[in-house]
Amino acid sequence: MNKKYWSRLLFGMGSSLVLVLAACGGGEDAGDESKDEDGGDSAKVEPDEEGIYNYEDFSKSVSNTGEPSGTGTLKVGYTSDTPFEGTLNWAFYQGAPDAKMIEHFDEAVFSMNEDFQYTQDGLLGYELNEDDNTVTFTLQEDAKWHDGEPVTIEDYVASYEVIGHPDYDGVRGSNEGFTLIEGYEEYQSGDADEISGIEVKDDKTAVFHYKELAPSLTAGGFWAYLFPEHHYEGVEVKDMSASDQTRKNPIGIGPYKVKSITSGEAIVLEKFEDYWRGEPGMDGIEIKVIPPSSVADAVEKGDIDVALSFPTDQFPDVSEIDGVEWLGQIDGAYTYIGFKLGEWDEDKNEVNYKPDEMKMGDKELRRAMWHAVDNDAVGKKFYKGLRWEGTSLITPYHKDWHKDDLETPKFDPEKAKQILADAGYEDKDGDGFVETPDGEELVIKFASMSGGDTAEPLANYYIQSWKDVGLNVEKTNGRLIEFNSFYDMLKNDDKEVDVYMGAWGVGSDVDPSGFYGRKALFNYPRYASEENDDLLKKGNSQEALDTEYRKSVYDEWQELMVEEIPVFPTMYRAYVTPVNERVKNWSEEYGYNEDTLLYKIGVDEE
Structure with missing residues (x-):
């Protein structure tokens, strides 16, 4: 199955809408042997002499290819220690668990190539007219x-009318794919009853009038999903996300339709005979949530055919499971440490950045905390090289945009201590922890999510590293926090969170404004500045249709983030996916390939 790279979503430790690097270690010849005629790679992936893996040594597609039989049931396990929330519509979901459920019964209307550009291979085609700024x-x-x-x-x-509606209670609609449409902002504010820039010509054609055509539009800026307005007939927009149409009886246009839902635990799908591309390759799909502690056992026993979001840290111990092919790919996500620097202004619908009032408002304190942690060692110790030290907030996933010569704080505890001392953070009462420059006690509340074997030791590592340089850091509420509760706390700017460890799933477009923009609800650090506003605007302006200009803007933005440090990246990551050898045509390749679309996936009965 092609990864849903057109979505941006909240990943396991962090952010959903789905879309290189010489990684640590990996033998030069690893993965080059045993290529079969279908392009699969059945060779066992070996680590280097230090036990470090390289994601580039993994095959991206299974070796079992060919026409599916049209029968059988694919058993999918989604690895999570928390139930999925059950907001099963692309317009309303917020977390990765829900997105993983939705993508099996509803699909994007656009396809993408390997350069993350929309193609004309989807249900919806598009034509740009630069003369009058229409699509x-x-x-x-x-x-x-x-x-x-x-x-x-x-x-x-x-989709645009619901997401832009004044009563819409979701988190989308703040990026240029929406706001650049003529009349959208007037509609969103309630000053207009319709979006004046959208003109429906007939049942198959609509013309969108934009203020300007930004480069992000064809790289994920166009909203990629349909909305079944007839399905929600009689339901007010403010009630849609909580309605039965979203929670109990969701529909889509994909090759499989919902047969039953066990709330938070499982979804059973059955073949949709009228799927527009052709007959689906199986009778159905069963998806269930499986705890990280038992997912490897479920794979080994054959209880599931595919494990999504498999815990990377478990791979070295289970890499030799019989009857399974391991696929690997760079992930469009990074983990990070975020600092609370303000709060969300509900009236203005934007960030209220107020560092002078926040505990973590001093960027020298934030810089010291970056110097205090050894992310390279974390990647090797906890993930055997399948995660590695992050530097920039534009990741190697966008390899042509990632600034690989960025100068960032490196692991140096002594320098961290010196930065704190120079900024006036001193241990005045002899308890081993520094006080603020004003002499006040400094206790930093650190929020981190539960999930997987590494969650607790990883959180403890960061806490201890900060304590080693004199910072008194404690877990928020004294424990790790369940996924949904964690993001509720961030969204609501809970006062018990000063620093947090999360992750952000990047979109197909390199534009970072969906997380760092002033009006982005996902901007959980609540950071904003005029310089940041200016660079984000320039990066998605009509002038930025010139790729070299756009690259220079984002190079400057990456440098600004290292200077300001509203967050700092901890690790880039790859993911691994175990696939039972009975599964046909499953792929983790990026880019449109009809042979690996969901309706082409099959299972052998034997």
Whole structure:
């Protein structure tokens, strides 16, 4: 199955809408042997002499390829220590668990190539006109919703009308793919009853009028999903996210439709015979949530065919499971340490950045905390090289945009202590911990999520590293926090969170404004500045259609983030996926390939 790279989502330790590097170690010839005729790689992936793996040594696709039989059931395990929330619509979901459920029954209307650009291979085609700043969207095939209703272009327009509605309670609609549409902001504020820049021509065609055509539009800026307006007939926008239509009876346009839902635990899907691309390759799919502690056992026993979000730290111990192919790929995500620097202003619908009032407002304190941790050692010790030290907030996933010569704070505890001392943080009462420059006690509340064998020792490592340089850091509430509760605390700017460890899943477009923009609800650090605003605006301006200009802007932005440190990256990461050898055509390659789309996945009965 192609990874859903058109989405940006909240990943396991952090952020969802789905989309290189010489990684640590890895033998020069590892993975080069035993290529079969179908392009698969059945060779066992070996670590280097220090036990460090390189994700580039893994195959990206299974060796079992060919036409699916049309029968059988694929058993999928989603690895999580928490139930999925059950907000099963692309317009309303917030967490990765829900996104993983949705992507199996509803699909994007666009496809992407390996350079993360929309192609014309999806249900919806598009044509840009730079002379008048319009985009014409056209339904290229007849398609049906799972309830049998035909898809029309109104279903695409409805996505914008729901997300932009003043009563919309979700987190989307703040990026340029929405705000650049003429009349969108007036509609969003309630000053207009419709989006004036959207013109429906007929059942298959709509013209969107933009203030300008930004480079992000064709790299994930166009909203990629339909909205079944007829399915929500009679439901007010403010009630949609909590409605039965979202929680109990969701529909989509994918090759499989929802048959049953066990709240928070499992979804059973069955073949949708009227799928627009053709007959699906199986009878159905069963997806269930499996705790990290038991997922490897479920793979080994054959209880599941594929384990999504498999804990990378477990791979070295279970890499030799019989009957399983291990696929690997660089992840469009990074883990980071975030600092609370303000709060969300509900009235203005934007960040209220107020560092002078916040415990972590001193960037020298934040810089010292970066110097205090050894992320390179963390990647090797906890993840055997399948995660590695992060530097920039634009990751190697976007290899042409990642600034690999960025000068960032390196592990140096003594320098961390000196920075604290120079900034006035001194241990005045002899308890081993520094006080603030004003002589006040400094106790830093650190929030981190539960999940997986490494969660607790990893959180403890960071806490101890900061204590080693004289900072009194304690776990928020004295424990690790469950996924949904963790993000509720960040979203609500809980006063018990000063610093947190999260992750952000980057989108197909390199534009970082979805997390660092002033009006981005996902901007959990609550950081904003005029310089940041200016660079983010320039990076997605019409002038930035010039790639070299855009690259220079984002180089400058990466340098600004190292100077300001609203967050600092801890690790980039790869993911591994165990796939039972009975599964056909599963792939983790990026870029459109019809042979590996979901409807082409199959299972052998034997």
